Amino acid sequence: MASDPTMTCAGAVVGTLEAHGLNRIYCVPGIQNDWFFNALHDAQGRVAAIHTRHEQGAAYMALGAALATGRVQAFSVVPGPGLLNTAAALATAYSTNAPVLCLTGQIPSRAIGRGIGLLHEIPDQLGILERLTKQAGRISDPARAAAQLAEAIAAIGKGRPRPVGLEIPPDILGARGDFAAVAPLSTAPEPEPDAGLIAEAATLIAQAERPMIIVGGGAQAAGATVLHLAERLQAPVLAYRMGRGVLDDRHPLAITLPVGHRLWKSCDLVLAIGSRAQIPFSNWGSDADLKLVRIEADPTALDAVRTPDLALIGRVETVLPRLAEAIDRSAPKRASRAEEISALKQAVAREAADMLPQVAFLNAIREAIGEDGILVDELTQCGYVARFAYPVHKPRTFISSGYQGTLGWGYATGLGVQDARRDAAVVSISGDGGFMFNVQELATAIRHDIPLIAVVFNDGAYGNVRRMQRELYDNRVIATDLANPDFVALGRSFGIEAERAASPEALRRAVAAAAERRRPALIEVPVGDLPSPWHFLDMPRVRGG
Template identity: 40%
Template sequence: MREHMTGGDAMVQAVLRHGVNTVFGLPGVQTYPIIDALQRAGNQVRFVSSRHEQGSGYMAYGYAKASARPGVYTVVPGPGVLNTGGALCTAVAGSAPVMCLTGNVPSNFIGKGRGHLHELPDQLATLRSFIKWAERADCPQETPGVIDEAFNQMLSGKPGPVAVEMCWDTMADSALVTMPELPTPPAGPEVDQDEIEAAGKLLTEARRPMIMCGAGTQHASKEVLALAEILDAPVTAFRSGRGVVAEDHELGVSSAAAWELWQDTDLLIGIGSRCEMPYLRWTGMTRADDRPAGPKLIRIEIDPVELLRLKPDLGIVADSADGTRALAEEAAKSYRKTANARTRIADAKVTARAKVERIQPHVAYLDTIRSA
């Protein structure tokens, strides 16, 4: 498609090409061309307005986590963007695909420090200091390419928040814009069979393994459960990994039950997880060991840098579904289950529940809500 459009239309049409049908935001003078473009897009997109920029950012974050689709929002630059900083930081922590579309001062004011409306000394540098990626589209014609790269950065490897800005004047300018074919979605790294075989050897030495899931396993429930069934291993999570294996499954355990099992666990398999619970929460939140003491540690991570932050005995760089599937196939060859492993897990659940029952009336309220 090639047609005349404003920079705002180019931003919106480029985003819609990626399957986005909902945009959150709060209109403002520097982003009126985006709002106008959303109106012109009609039934292709739903715009949800908030009363404060922070609400726009958090709605996009919640949408991304609940739908497993990118959450897109638009706010004015400067203080508007900064008002969404909490949501962007949360998206970094939760590895959520969130995209901010914003403006900036007119292009001939960039870097001048004249105190233009909502001017920051360097908005891109500010954003780049704490989110995954940020870039400016300098004219309508290059906007589709910038948006495509934003989606690539947001979704490749470990997902995370990104931002695209456009100056006030260039967002309103019109030009002949070509919408290219959608790029091929980013592929995950190829599983290294040597790493899988080495992990399999660690598994054969373990008698009481535990699996910990993070946000990176939300698409890998089937693979995680298959591995857990082969090992008769409890599966736990902290926050973003909850629900990968439901806690009402006999192998799914709450954090409280996981603590009961942790004391004699001899191998932890962290999948798409920073393993915050055992190595931060359960150690007092002040120890920054990059090689933790305790049971052996296998980590499956799509981001190789994560394996340097918390160093495992064996690291597997892979998408969680691919890596877990390969590890399950390797474990099925030689892993010998420990007798009464599921009884041990059931006993831990009972013990944990008895302790949690003391927190009243809160637990009674939760039980009522869950049974409704």
């Protein structure tokens, strides 16, 4: 790209973001980043600044947009307390393998590491950033800034996608010179998977009589091939959090956790696709009769849960089609398992609906937002039930915090999901406890006209913790009761369309109306104590010692 001898380093940085298709950045401005925001001002109409009311909100919005699209999304914050406020979002991006770019400011270059006590100075900020990301660096040469940024963006997608961080001191951002934006770097094609290992894996899978496929977030772009393999092998496809939507839940072979548990004892092989398969192997047990084949982009992660009998290293999109071709050549035709699995699914669905009123609320949301609608779950009673009882039909339409289990992430993350997917109705579900973590972002929804529908289930407590205190600790309830605002009045005070829905049918009508209006909405659902869903989630060991 053409250089400009009067361009600031910040201008080259913003131009590089634009060249990489990053047409918005989630942000909170501040003095160390003034040059960056000055460059954003010049780029208005090409790169939008979506500013939030808290740095945590900005980082969660970038995370939500990344999870909803599978593409790199960026946020910008000031150093020190600004960066630290984003730590929970970065940890969640790491746990969900989300392609997030963190651009943080720094104190002036001359003062880094000297302990002078400048505004926002903290010890070893880069070290902190390194521990929350896949890769982190500092831009120290303005002439290298655009190239270093392009390298960082490229690094996000190599191997297992995870967040990357860059810190840029203000003197570097403000430097002028013969700078230019840098276009996306050309990347070497991913190596072809080992043909011998592919053949060996196909043979092992073909020999299995009752295989199971487990899909995680790494399989989100491979739904068609997963479907083909499932039907070819008559293998049920288990998805829990990150893998929901890879296979439409209406398919006879699509299963969630409770059905998977009932099938686990008789399963003789697991094909784990973009998943650690941590819960089944850690909680339900394993033995020599259960074989494991894994497709995994990160070779360092293979032995974390159980060493696979055979591992295929590479991106799912590259490896899985080759494996499917080999299986088509070697696997025998199998009798349909649709009737067996359908009976188990119906039994679990009846049991859940009879025991858990949460199911009716989730079904109401599902009906109201249509097939393309997106649900952002939370650490709340309906969120836990959603992991196995909410019907998911398409990839990237069930957004979860994965193993990090980040309380309070839901509303701000939902804003990012909705901002990135303006074509879809998006609902975030929260409890009253988690919702208040980022309630200030109601202002962001209004300011940027983001039509997210927030559903707040209000039980006046950290309900899951309170129930555990009652049931497991002899009713020794402490630090779980909450004082809440009038959520409807609060929403309306921000200019949000807000109402109260006291039943599943009322919730369905309210969500449907909000989805039709395409305006920011808040719906409070008063609930009392809800029954525990954990016997559907935390299930006992069924095999092995």
